[in-house]
Amino acid sequence: MEKGWEIRLCQAALEAREKSYCPYSGFAVGAALLSKSGTVYTGCNIESAAYSPSICAERVAFAKAVSQGEREFTAIAIAGAKQGEMPAQQCPPCGVCRQAMMEFCSPKEFHILLAVTETQYCEYILEELLPQGFGPKNL
Numbered sequence: 724m725e726k727g728w729e730i731r732l733c734q735a736a737l738e739a740r741e742k743s744y745c746p747y748s749g750f751a752v753g754a755a756l757l758s759k760s761g762t763v764y765t766g767c768n769i770e771s772a773a774y775s776p777s778i779c780a781e782r783v784a785f786a787k788a789v790s791q792g793e794r795e796f797t798a799i800a801i802a803g804a805k806q807g808e809m810p811a812q813q814c815p816p817c818g819v820c821r822q823a824m825m826e827f828c829s830p831k832e833f834h835i836l837l838a839v840t841e842t843q844y845c846e847y848i849l850e851e852l853l854p855q856g857f858g859p860k861n862l
Contacts, residue, residue: 730799732757733838736800737810739765739780745806746770752803753813754780756788758778758791759795764788768803770819785827796827800844813837813842813845824849825858 724837732755739753745768752768766783778786781801803814813838816824824833831848838844849856 730841731802732798733844734841735765735814736802736838737762739767742800743767744769749806750803751806752780753783754838755800756796758793759797760790779817779820781816782823783840785823794827800836800838802838810839821853825856831854836840
């Protein structure tokens, strides 16, 4: 990965938040997914009045990427906060999103950036956020 990729990915996640559709929770989340090919796919959370059809920003980004033929990923940046406010703390992925990451990402190599700003973030690998994760290699 080229130098400065973290800042660009965090910035893309922060920008994706602005497209969030969150009239029920008022909590806007953006994600930016970096594929091994170097393409960035963004996503935002999309809520539904029925709640269960809602989808997280991370899975929107994965759905966009996979629907375009991507299957290998190196990193994702996630940013979330109350709609209209800048993030003041990290927004970690939910359990469902962590499991979705296991489907396509190496637990020992996939980077997860929890962004507060473009330059203020914490970095984890998937294995740290989903220890003993169940994925395709378990079948």
